Amino acid sequence: MRWNARTRITIAGAALGIVFTAFSARLVHLSVARHDEFAGLAAQKNSIRQTIHARRGLIVDRNGELLAENAPIRTVVADGSHIENPRRLAEVAAPYLEMDVDELTEKFSTERKYLVIRHGLPAGQAIEMQKALQADGLRGLYYEHDFRRVHPNGSMLAHVLGFLDYTREGVQGVELSMQEFLRGEDGFRHIERDRTGCELVVYRGQERAPRDGMNVHLTIDMHLQAIVEEELDAAVADLKPNTAIAILMDPKTGDILAMANRPAFHPDTIADADPDQMKNRAITDMVEPGSIFKIVPIGGALNEGIVTTETRIHCEGGSFAYGGKILRDHHGYGLMTPHEIMVKSSNIGCAKLALKMGDNLFYEYVKRFGFGERTGVELPGEISGMVNPPARWDKLTITRMPMGHAVAVTPLQMVMAMGAVANGGKLMAPHIVKAISDGEGNVLREFPPTVVREVVNPETASLLNEALAEVVSPRGTAILAKVDGFRVAGKTGTAQKVDPKGGYTPEKYVVSFVGYMPAEDPAFVGIVMIDDATIASNLNYGGLVAAPIFSRIADRAARYLDLQPVMRAEAVAHASNTRSTTP
Amino acid sequence: MNIPTSRKPSNRLQISKVLVTLITLIIVGVAAVFYVSLKIEQHALGEHVRESERLVRELRSQNQDLTSRIASLSSRVALRSRIDSGFIALIPVQNTAIARLTPPVLATADGVLRTAANQSVIQ
Numbered sequence: 050m051r052w053n054a055r056t057r058i059t060i061a062g063a064a065l066g067i068v069f070t071a072f073s074a075r076l077v078h079l080s081v082a083r084h085d086e087f088a089g090l091a092a093q094k095n096s097i098r099q100t101i102h103a104r105r106g107l108i109v110d111r112n113g114e115l116l117a118e119n120a121p122i123r124t125v126v127a128d129g130s131h132i133e134n135p136r137r138l139a140e141v142a143a144p145y146l147e148m149d150v151d152e153l154t155e156k157f158s159t160e161r162k163y164l165v166i167r168h169g170l171p172a173g174q175a176i177e178m179q180k181a182l183q184a185d186g187l188r189g190l191y192y193e194h195d196f197r198r199v200h201p202n203g204s205m206l207a208h209v210l211g212f213l214d215y216t217r218e219g220v221q222g223v224e225l226s227m228q229e230f231l232r233g234e235d236g237f238r239h240i241e242r243d244r245t246g247c248e249l250v251v252y253r254g255q256e257r258a259p260r261d262g263m264n265v266h267l268t269i270d271m272h273l274q275a276i277v278e279e280e281l282d283a284a285v286a287d288l289k290p291n292t293a294i295a296i297l298m299d300p301k302t303g304d305i306l307a308m309a310n311r312p313a314f315h316p317d318t319i320a321d322a323d324p325d326q327m328k329n330r331a332i333t334d335m336v337e338p339g340s341i342f343k344i345v346p347i348g349g350a351l352n353e354g355i356v357t358t359e360t361r362i363h364c365e366g367g368s369f370a371y372g373g374k375i376l377r378d379h380h381g382y383g384l385m386t387p388h389e390i391m392v393k394s395s396n397i398g399c400a401k402l403a404l405k406m407g408d409n410l411f412y413e414y415v416k417r418f419g420f421g422e423r424t425g426v427e428l429p430g431e432i433s434g435m436v437n438p439p440a441r442w443d444k445l446t447i448t449r450m451p452m453g454h455a456v457a458v459t460p461l462q463m464v465m466a467m468g469a470v471a472n473g474g475k476l477m478a479p480h481i482v483k484a485i486s487d488g489e490g491n492v493l494r495e496f497p498p499t500v501v502r503e504v505v506n507p508e509t510a511s512l513l514n515e516a517l518a519e520v521v522s523p524r525g526t527a528i529l530a531k532v533d534g535f536r537v538a539g540k541t542g543t544a545q546k547v548d549p550k551g552g553y554t555p556e557k558y559v560v561s562f563v564g565y566m567p568a569e570d571p572a573f574v575g576i577v578m579i580d581d582a583t584i585a586s587n588l589n590y591g592g593l594v595a596a597p598i599f600s601r602i603a604d605r606a607a608r609y610l611d612l613q614p615v616m617r618a619e620a621v622a623h624a625s626n627t628r629s630t631t632p
Numbered sequence: 633m634n635i636p637t638s639r640k641p642s643n644r645l646q647i648s649k650v651l652v653t654l655i656t657l658i659i660v661g662v663a664a665v666f667y668v669s670l671k672i673e674q675h676a677l678g679e680h681v682r683e684s685e686r687l688v689r690e691l692r693s694q695n696q697d698l699t700s701r702i703a704s705l706s707s708r709v710a711l712r713s714r715i716d717s718g719f720i721a722l723i724p725v726q727n728t729a730i731a732r733l734t735p736p737v738l739a740t741a742d743g744v745l746r747t748a749a750n751q752s753v754i755q
Binding site for chain 1: 696710
């Protein structure tokens, strides 16, 4: 049978139509029905979600001095399949990597596609090496971006700043407490790569820019911090104590100006540090405060009107029997006013004042001064101390607690309590973070001064101030805390160390001095606390050990803060009057 | 009655259709070439973008690196070590060398701003 042309054309057309319809059907099946499957496969092979790292925020002091920042580093990796001349590559790279040429040649001779050559290479060095390799036409080395936290001042302020772990998360200090502000948020970008691994920019997908971490401004003044640390180092070298702590604070705002601990550590070399060195004892350790606590019964009794400035308390000649035990003073005293009780630091006088107040009222004042509760400073790990309620007191507690026994407080709580006296009776909340700002310097959040409560009224605070100023005089116990030209107010503390097995450890003392200056208008309040100084026990008193250190710190701080010496001012005024009368 | 002719019967060439087809093909061809060249240009620009981004990243890295090195070199610890090594020295200013200047005062009489002056020197 012979088909005519029309029939042949029809058959050929139909055949082609069927073939193309089959192809079309297959195409539709692949691209529509199995779209997700193949798109996933393609994405798996060529498309990746690239993380864009956010920059961690900086930490600066109140004057903008850098305290913690980021140094960019690179992890250098080799792709053996791209290396053509291992020896030459090693010769060029060795000086930058600070590694041996033979060792590098051996590593570069690998067939492995991913081999870490060196961690933590400074970015500048990596870029120089990259240029040198490009100039020689060498390839096979690649770089992974990372950063290292750097602390330019070394161990200075280390306990406050804290440090990061290997995942770049804050572990301690401000790095931990301000983590949410400092960390920022990584961004991402979906990219596609060609067969050589290079990004195809035209096929960039969804993208989110990283949000850099915010900068944290501390209340710390690094100049004062340096003074405190230098004096503390000198004291540690001289006295060889177990630990030493010093804090300076602005009593009017609660801003912590300096905070130092010994032993210390270097936050850039954490692996070498002992856990004991990393503790910020100013907020994590509690001690019996000793006589510093006497501001509580004297302040409370005066504030409540239980006694007046004229009331005389009989101090039993230095030996007071109460609750079947004898309470002693260093010297035998007779009748004394509250002012004299403070100046002479009479244990018996304070015990009698507390007895007049009664358990509940005295306990209320202990709490009002801020003891037994966290201060809320922006540092992690703060403890509340230990102040038992009257229900758990024994018969002796009311006579022991007023002299700073049977109670445990942190050094920061002591500073804050003394700060309340210096601030006209108002207890401030301590701050170590002043503000949070973005990269452009816009302040996003501030931490304003906060009054926690009025502990005592201004009149009582003034009476306490006068008494504390006389403590730092030849009549008081802390003459060595004096600073030429200024009136210093403060109180010494000497407490026997508590034995973990019970009772007290003989001849081991924690001595301290808490004071402020100038007494008329305090610019700062500070504490120096020395734990178990290597010194004869008859010399191991707050007035002999801690007070002179405070004096040196206060003297240098006064120069830095440009405080006008009262004596000099009087002399100048006198000289000026003399001159004005001179024709 | 059919008149026999010597010419073979054939389709008449429709010039207009050929022209339309040709022009369409040319337009499609040019568009395709243009599309391809645009794609190539786009890839080239993408490369430029990638290179520029790399340079910006490097510059930022170098900047951060240098900032960090400057901070380390000018830190208090570095300054202290240089003082200790004798590389630099701090000479305390003696009290006798400090002049306290009185703040400038507007004279009430003539309203003229007086320059700061050391009273002790004047007197």
